[in-house]
Amino acid sequence: MTSSTIGIIGLGYVGLPLSLQFARTGSTVLGFDIDPAKINSLEAGESYILHITGESVKTQRDAGRFSATTDFARVKECEAIIICVPTPLAKHRDPDLTYVLNTGKAIAPHLQPGQLVVLESTTYPGTTDTELREVLEAGSNLKAGVDFHLAFSPEREDPGNPQSDVAVIPKVVGGLTPECQKHALSVYGRAIKTLVPVESCRVAEAVKLTENIFRAVNIAMVNELKVVYAAMGIDIWDVIEAAKTKPFGFMPFYPGPGLGGHCIPIDPFYLTWKAREYGQETRFIELAGEVNTAMPSYVITRVGEALSSLHLTIRDSRILMIGIAYKSNVDDDRESPAYVLWELLEQQGAQVDYHDPHVPVIRPSREHAHFAGRKSVALTAAALSEYDLVLVATNHKAVDVALVAEHSRLVVDSRNALSALMKGKPNYFKA
Structure with a gap:
C-alpha cells in the first residue's frame, strides 16, 4: 500500500x-x-x-x-x-x-x-x-x-x-x-x-471489558449503599465526599437512577456470555448488573413516597423529568435510564414530560422507539408550577437548577443536583 x-x-x-x-x-x-x-x-x-x-x-x-x-x-x-x-x-x-x-x-x-x-x-x-x-x-x-x-x-x-x-x-x-x-x-x-x-488482540479486548466492568461493579456498590444508608437516614453523597479525602485506597464512584450509555450497561455482559463457553461463572458481574438494573424501580418508589407527602399518587400525577441523556452535559441518550423511569411512571398512570436542553427532540432508537418525536418542554417558572413533581434524572450544567428549586412543588433528585439548594426542605427527596 x-x-x-x-x-x-x-x-x-x-x-x-x-x-x-x-x-x-x-x-x-x-x-x-x-x-x-x-x-x-x-x-x-x-x-x-x-x-x-x-x-x-x-x-x-x-x-x-x-x-x-x-x-x-x-x-x-x-x-x-x-x-x-x-x-x-x-x-x-x-x-x-x-x-x-x-x-x-x-x-x-x-x-x-x-x-x-x-x-x-x-x-x-x-x-x-x-x-x-x-x-x-x-x-x-x-x-x-x-x-x-x-x-x-x-x-x-x-x-x-x-x-x-x-x-x-x-x-x-x-x-x-x-x-x-x-x-x-x-x-x-x-x-x-x-x-x-x-x-494480542484478545488481551486488548479484555482490557476494555475490565475497565468497564470495574466501573459497573463499583457503581453497583454505591447504588446498594445508597439504599442501605437511606434506610438509616444517612446521605450517601455526604459519605462519598468525606471518604474521597482519603489519599489512598479509595476512589469515588457515584450513585444514580441506573446505568446508561453504550458501554457500562452492556460491556460486562459480553464477558459473562463468553465466559460460559469456557465453563466459567461471573457471579460478581451478574450481581452488579442486578443491583444497577433495580435502581429505576427504587427511584420510582421514592417518587411515590414524595407524592404521598402531599396525599397524591403516581396515577394521574403530572411529572416533569429533567434530563433524558444518559449522563450530564452530553446529547447521547442511548441506553439512558431516564427512558426506563419514564416507562415505569407511565405504566403506573403518570403523565410525563421531559426537559433536556441537549436533546430537544427524541430520536428513533431500537430500545425506545415509542418515545421518538417527543419534544423537550421549556423550563419556566409557570411550566414548573403546573407539575406535581419534578424528577431529576440527569444533571446538566445547562439546566437552571435554581429555577427548579424555587418553583417546583416536589423534587425527587437521583443525581444530587439540587442538594446545595434544597437539602433539608420538606419538598426535596433524594433517590
Missing part, C-alpha cells in the same frame, strides 16, 4: 473524534458511515455531536484532510481501516456483533494487500481473531497476518468530560501478529501521544 489515507468506519461518538484527531495531526482521513444524513452534515462542515464543534469539522474539511462517504468500495484507497461501530446486546443479553460483521463483509471485497484493519468496538476476547478475521478472509481471499494486518485497539472516549482528549488518552494496541502490531502502532503513533502495546 502506498496510500497514507486513514479510513474510519462509524462516525459517531468514537469515530468522529478519532477522525478529527488524525486529521489535525496531518493525516488524510476518509470517514465512512451508512447514515447519509451524517455524511451530508460532515460534508457541509457541520457537527451532529454536542461536544464537537462544526468549526472543527469545517477546518479539517477545508484543509482537505477530512471527507466522508457512504461508499465502502473506497476502503481500497486507505492504508488503514479503523472500525468504530456499535456492539449492542440482543434481546436476551447476548452479544450482537451484527454491525461489526456486516462492516467486515462490506469492506472485505475491497481489501488490498498490505492494508491494516483495526477493530475499536468493545467486544469479548476472540472477536477480532475469529469472527471478524473469518469474515475478512472469506470475502477478500487474503490471509490476516500474511496478506493484510489485523489488530484491536479499544476506544476510550468519555463524552462530556473536558479532560477526555483523544490525543493524550493512552491507546492500548494488540495485533494478530507482531508485524500486525507494529503496523498498528505506527498508524496510531501519528495521532496519539502514548501507546500501550499488549500481547
Whole structure:
C-alpha cells in the first residue's frame, strides 16, 4: 500500500473524534458511515455531536484532510481501516456483533494487500481473531497476518468530560501478529501521544471489558449503599465526599437512577456470555448488573413516597423529568435510564414530560422507539408550577437548577443536583 489515507468506519461518538484527531495531526482521513444524513452534515462542515464543534469539522474539511462517504468500495484507497461501530446486546443479553460483521463483509471485497484493519468496538476476547478475521478472509481471499494486518485497539472516549482528549488518552494496541502490531502502532503513533502495546488482540479486548466492568461493579456498590444508608437516614453523597479525602485506597464512584450509555450497561455482559463457553461463572458481574438494573424501580418508589407527602399518587400525577441523556452535559441518550423511569411512571398512570436542553427532540432508537418525536418542554417558572413533581434524572450544567428549586412543588433528585439548594426542605427527596 502506498496510500497514507486513514479510513474510519462509524462516525459517531468514537469515530468522529478519532477522525478529527488524525486529521489535525496531518493525516488524510476518509470517514465512512451508512447514515447519509451524517455524511451530508460532515460534508457541509457541520457537527451532529454536542461536544464537537462544526468549526472543527469545517477546518479539517477545508484543509482537505477530512471527507466522508457512504461508499465502502473506497476502503481500497486507505492504508488503514479503523472500525468504530456499535456492539449492542440482543434481546436476551447476548452479544450482537451484527454491525461489526456486516462492516467486515462490506469492506472485505475491497481489501488490498498490505492494508491494516483495526477493530475499536468493545467486544469479548476472540472477536477480532475469529469472527471478524473469518469474515475478512472469506470475502477478500487474503490471509490476516500474511496478506493484510489485523489488530484491536479499544476506544476510550468519555463524552462530556473536558479532560477526555483523544490525543493524550493512552491507546492500548494488540495485533494478530507482531508485524500486525507494529503496523498498528505506527498508524496510531501519528495521532496519539502514548501507546500501550499488549500481547494480542484478545488481551486488548479484555482490557476494555475490565475497565468497564470495574466501573459497573463499583457503581453497583454505591447504588446498594445508597439504599442501605437511606434506610438509616444517612446521605450517601455526604459519605462519598468525606471518604474521597482519603489519599489512598479509595476512589469515588457515584450513585444514580441506573446505568446508561453504550458501554457500562452492556460491556460486562459480553464477558459473562463468553465466559460460559469456557465453563466459567461471573457471579460478581451478574450481581452488579442486578443491583444497577433495580435502581429505576427504587427511584420510582421514592417518587411515590414524595407524592404521598402531599396525599397524591403516581396515577394521574403530572411529572416533569429533567434530563433524558444518559449522563450530564452530553446529547447521547442511548441506553439512558431516564427512558426506563419514564416507562415505569407511565405504566403506573403518570403523565410525563421531559426537559433536556441537549436533546430537544427524541430520536428513533431500537430500545425506545415509542418515545421518538417527543419534544423537550421549556423550563419556566409557570411550566414548573403546573407539575406535581419534578424528577431529576440527569444533571446538566445547562439546566437552571435554581429555577427548579424555587418553583417546583416536589423534587425527587437521583443525581444530587439540587442538594446545595434544597437539602433539608420538606419538598426535596433524594433517590
